[in-house]
Amino acid sequence: MIEIRNLSKTFDSVEALKNVSITIEDGDIFGIIGMSGAGKSTLVRTINMLEKPTDGTVLIDGVDLSLLSKKELREVRRNVTMIFQHFNLLQQRTCLKNVCFPLELIGVKKDEAEKKAMELLTLVGLPDKADSYPSQLSGGQQQRVAIARALATNPKVLLCDEATSALDPKTTAQILELIRKINKELNITVVVITHQMSVVEDVCNKVAILDQGEVKEQGLVTDIFSSPKSAAAKRLVFPDGASSIERGENEHRIRLIFNGSDTTNTPMIAKLAMECGIAANIIAANTKVIEGDTYGYMVLGITGTHETLGRAVDFIKSTGKIEVMEVPDDVQ
Amino acid sequence: MFNNVFSPEKIAEALDIFVTEFPLATWETFYVTFVATLFAVVIGLPIGVILATGDKKGVLPLPGWLYRVINIIINLLRSVPFLILMILVVPFTRLIVGTSIGTVASIVPLVIASFPFVARLCESSFREVNHDLIETAESMGSSPFQIIIKVLVPESVPSLISNMTIAITTILGYSAMSAAIGGGGLGKIAINYGYYRYKTLVMFIAVIFLILLVQLFQTIGDKLAKKADKRLL
Numbered sequence: 049m050i051e052i053r054n055l056s057k058t059f060d061s062v063e064a065l066k067n068v069s070i071t072i073e074d075g076d077i078f079g080i081i082g083m084s085g086a087g088k089s090t091l092v093r094t095i096n097m098l099e100k101p102t103d104g105t106v107l108i109d110g111v112d113l114s115l116l117s118k119k120e121l122r123e124v125r126r127n128v129t130m131i132f133q134h135f136n137l138l139q140q141r142t143c144l145k146n147v148c149f150p151l152e153l154i155g156v157k158k159d160e161a162e163k164k165a166m167e168l169l170t171l172v173g174l175p176d177k178a179d180s181y182p183s184q185l186s187g188g189q190q191q192r193v194a195i196a197r198a199l200a201t202n203p204k205v206l207l208c209d210e211a212t213s214a215l216d217p218k219t220t221a222q223i224l225e226l227i228r229k230i231n232k233e234l235n236i237t238v239v240v241i242t243h244q245m246s247v248v249e250d251v252c253n254k255v256a257i258l259d260q261g262e263v264k265e266q267g268l269v270t271d272i273f274s275s276p277k278s279a280a281a282k283r284l285v286f287p288d289g290a291s292s293i294e295r296g297e298n299e300h301r302i303r304l305i306f307n308g309s310d311t312t313n314t315p316m317i318a319k320l321a322m323e324c325g326i327a328a329n330i331i332a333a334n335t336k337v338i339e340g341d342t343y344g345y346m347v348l349g350i351t352g353t354h355e356t357l358g359r360a361v362d363f364i365k366s367t368g369k370i371e372v373m374e375v376p377d378d379v380q
Numbered sequence: 381m382f383n384n385v386f387s388p389e390k391i392a393e394a395l396d397i398f399v400t401e402f403p404l405a406t407w408e409t410f411y412v413t414f415v416a417t418l419f420a421v422v423i424g425l426p427i428g429v430i431l432a433t434g435d436k437k438g439v440l441p442l443p444g445w446l447y448r449v450i451n452i453i454i455n456l457l458r459s460v461p462f463l464i465l466m467i468l469v470v471p472f473t474r475l476i477v478g479t480s481i482g483t484v485a486s487i488v489p490l491v492i493a494s495f496p497f498v499a500r501l502c503e504s505s506f507r508e509v510n511h512d513l514i515e516t517a518e519s520m521g522s523s524p525f526q527i528i529i530k531v532l533v534p535e536s537v538p539s540l541i542s543n544m545t546i547a548i549t550t551i552l553g554y555s556a557m558s559a560a561i562g563g564g565g566l567g568k569i570a571i572n573y574g575y576y577r578y579k580t581l582v583m584f585i586a587v588i589f590l591i592l593l594v595q596l597f598q599t600i601g602d603k604l605a606k607k608a609d610k611r612l613l
Contacts, residue, residue, distance in 0.1 A: 096519055122521035129520060136516040140534050140610045150520045152530065181610040201520075 049073055050095060050205065050237070055104030057090055064090045066261045068104070072254075074204075077231050077238045079252035079269065081245065081284060087261040088241045092207050095239065096128045097121055108205070126154065129198035133210035135190040137182040143169065143193045144178040150200045161200075168196035172226060188219035195226060205237045206230065212247055220244075224251045245284050249273070249305055249345075257281045273303065273373055295349065300357040301331060301375035304346040304364060314367060317348075326350060326360050347375065385580045394581040401569055406589055408483045409565035413552045413593075416490035420551065421544060423495040427454070428502025429528055439514060439532070440524040457496040462554050465493050466561050486555065486563030494551050501543035505536040538609035545601025549594045556590060566590050 050072040057065040064087045072078045082088050093099040094106055097113050106113045113124060129150070137146050147165035148158075156164070169175050172192040182190050191211060198206055208227065212220040228251050231238050240252055248255050248269060256266035259280035265272060276285045295301065304316075320326050328348040335344030350360050357374070364372050384390070430450060434442035442450075460468070466489040470480045473488040509532055517531045533540075556567030566586045574583020606612065 098515060098519055122523065125519060125521035130516070132512065132516060134512060136510075136512045138513060138531065138535060140537060140608075149517075149530070153520060153522055153526055181613055183611045184613050197520075 049107075049109060050239070051105075051107040052091075052094070053105045053107070055091075055094060055101045055106065057087075057094065057099060058102045064261055065094075065101070068258075068261075068263050070256050070263060070266060072237060072239060074237050075231070075235060076254055077227070077240060077252045079240045079242065079248040079255040080258055081242055081248050081255060082258035082280075083243060085260075086258045088243075088258055089209055091258065092130075092209050092239060092241045095205075095207055096125050096130060126150065126201040127203050128205040128207065129201065129203040130207040130209060131191065131194045131198050131211045133213050135182070135187070135194045135214075137190055137193055137197070139182055142179050142181055143174065143185070143196075146182070146193055147196045147200055149197060154201070164200060165196070168199050169193070171199070172196045186219075187215050188222060191215065191219075191223050192226065195223075195230070199230065199234070199236075203236060205239065208238065208240045208242075210241055210243070213242065213244065217246075220247065221250070227251055257284060270373065296351060298353070299329075299349045299351045300354070302348050302350065302357070302361060302364075303373050303375050304348065305371040305373075306335065306344050306346075306369075316364065316367070316370075319367075320360060320363060324359055324363050326352065326356055326363075328360065385584075390579070390581050394579065394585060397569075397573060397579070397582050398585060402566075402585070402589065405564065405566050405569050405586070406593075409552070409555055409567070409590070409593065412483055412487055412490065412555045412558075412563070412565055413548060416487050416494060416555065417498075417544070417548045417551050419487070419491040420494040420498045420547065423491070424498030425502050427495070427499035428506060429532070431499060431503040432506035433524070433528060433532070439527050454496040454499055457492070458500070460493075462489075462493050462557055463560065465489060466558060470561075481562035483564035486558035486561075486565075490551055490554055490558060493554060494547060497550065498544070498547050501547055502540065505539040505543050506532050508539050509535045538605045538611075541601060541605040541608055545598055545605070548597050548601070552590065552593055552597065566593075 050070075052068055052070040052072075055065055055068045056063070068087075068091060070078075070080075080088050080091060090099055094101050095108075097106070097116075101114070108124065108128065111124075113121065116124065137143075138149065141149070144162060144165050147168055148161040151161035151164060166175065166178060169178055172195055174189060174192050174196070177185060177189060177193070182193065185193065195206075206227075211227075212223050215223060224247060227238055227240070230236050231251075238251075240247060242248065252269050254267065255269050255272055257264045257272070257278065257280050259278075264278040264280040265276065272281055273285055276282045317328050317330070320328055328350050331347040331349050333344065333346040335346075348360075350357055361372050361374070364370055427450070430440075430442065430447075431454070433439040434447045434450070436444065457465075469489045469492055472492075473480045473485050476488055477485045479485050513531055513535060514527055517527045522530065555563065555565055556570065557563075559565065559567035559571045566589050570583045570586035570590075573579040574586065
């Protein structure tokens with residue numbers, strides 16, 4: 049468990065973080081989302097003390113990191129590893145040697161380290177790239193190698209600092225899939241720093257919204273998506289200003305999330321009208337098609353009783369992979 | 381003027397000197413340059429590491445005053461002209477080699493003159509290493525020493541090779557100059573025959589040989605740097 053308590057960080061006179069408190073439970077995929085300059089990267093760096101907080105504490109499994117010696121801190125960093133936006137692989141080492149790096153640091157024998165590294169490269173799906181150099185790999189592949197490297201010391205926590213921000217949406221989805229797999233299969237707690245709402249939607253179970261160095265809202269992703277309360281959260285959930293469109297009488301709103309599924313090939317709104325007799329109004333939508341797969345969301349306005357709404361939700365759910373959630377009245 | 385330089389007698393004379401003196405002189409120049417560069421790197425590289433990592437925000441911060449003192453000493457050594465430095469270090473050369481004259485003796489001033497230069501070149505190579513890589517290594521629990529040995533030095537190898545090529549060609553130039561106080565090699569031939577005895581043709585040949593050596597070092601250096609750089613695959 050990671051407990052961040054009343055944490056503040058000041059650079060010269062700039063307050064990057066103000067009184068931040070977050071609790072991350074074991075097994076979480078915890079998203080920290082915010083615009084550029086919100087203090088996300090600083091926050092994640094306090095979790096492994098790459099940045100020393102000006103005030104407040106970080107406890108990992110009850111141990112206060114600020115009380116540790118440099119040597120003890122290095123040991124903590126083997127348990128709390130990190131991946132980065134620009135992958136940061138050593139350019140003069142092969143992929144295998146990059147994955148061996150954290151093992152070399154703790155003096156693991158060469159054969160053993162290489163064996164472990166090979167297993168990890170297989171886990172991330174790149175066993176054939178062992179002898180390639182990072183410059184020969186695509187961004188997504190480099191991030192996979194970086195993930196393998198981060199897993200080498202069997203960490204309990206993986207910190208992802210904008211790990212998908214330099215990748216295209218298709219590759220992003222693949223990397224997030226891998227992160228989900230690591231979380232589930234290896235039981236590693238993941239902290240995801242991002243400015244992309246879609247990333248949080250896709251992998252996180254909990255989220256904290258960071259704005260100007262402060263946590264504006266935190267909780268379960270489903271709760272915050274369905275009823276964002278702070279202005280910062282609303283801005284992220286409804287980036288297109290959908291919240292400014294007033295609701296009509298008896299109008300319910302639902303949010304649909306498409307995650308690269310092929311279900312978007314069915315004319316959803318038309319089918320809703322023809323098969324259920326429900327007329328839906330599109331309040332906001334954003335869709336990206338990348339290499340044949342669709343990613344996006346849609347906010348629909350449905351006028352009628354709760355029963356009508358229930359039928360619409362059931363119908364959409366029955367079509368497959370589209371996620372549906374109601375947007376309560378008090379959101380706007 | 382050139383009629384004089386290229387008269388048959390002069391050419392015959394130059395050929396004679398060429399055959400008798402050039403093989404040894406070329407070897408001496410090569411040897412002095414190589415050995416001096418080797419020592420300069422052995423001394424300069426660690427100092428380069430200190431210069432690149434010892435500042436306040438560096439990987440291995442030194443006490444501020446110590447860092448400043450090292451910096452000033454390097455700058456001082458770099459600002460003394462080589463010709464004067466050679467004379468200044470004569471007593472030191474005698475102490476180490478036993479004499480201040482000759483090919484081997486010229487290595488001492490060459491090393492003293494070039495290691496600060498090498499240290500600066502190494503510093504600049506190390507500073508080119510992306511700071512994110514250093515942060516990444518820290519995030520994985522590297523000690524400062526591990527960062528230097530496993531990240532800073534290996535990642536800057538291509539740049540180090542390029543910079544050491546610059547160093548070796550500069551030291552080659554210095555080695556020719558060392559003839560002025562008794563050093564051997566191609567510089568000695570150029571000065572003794574060309575300058576003191578007006579055998580211009582001999583001097584030309586010596587200069588051409590020096591140029592060829594520079595070309596050789598540069599070509600080899602460029603090739604090695606390119607080969608070592610795994611970013612260019």
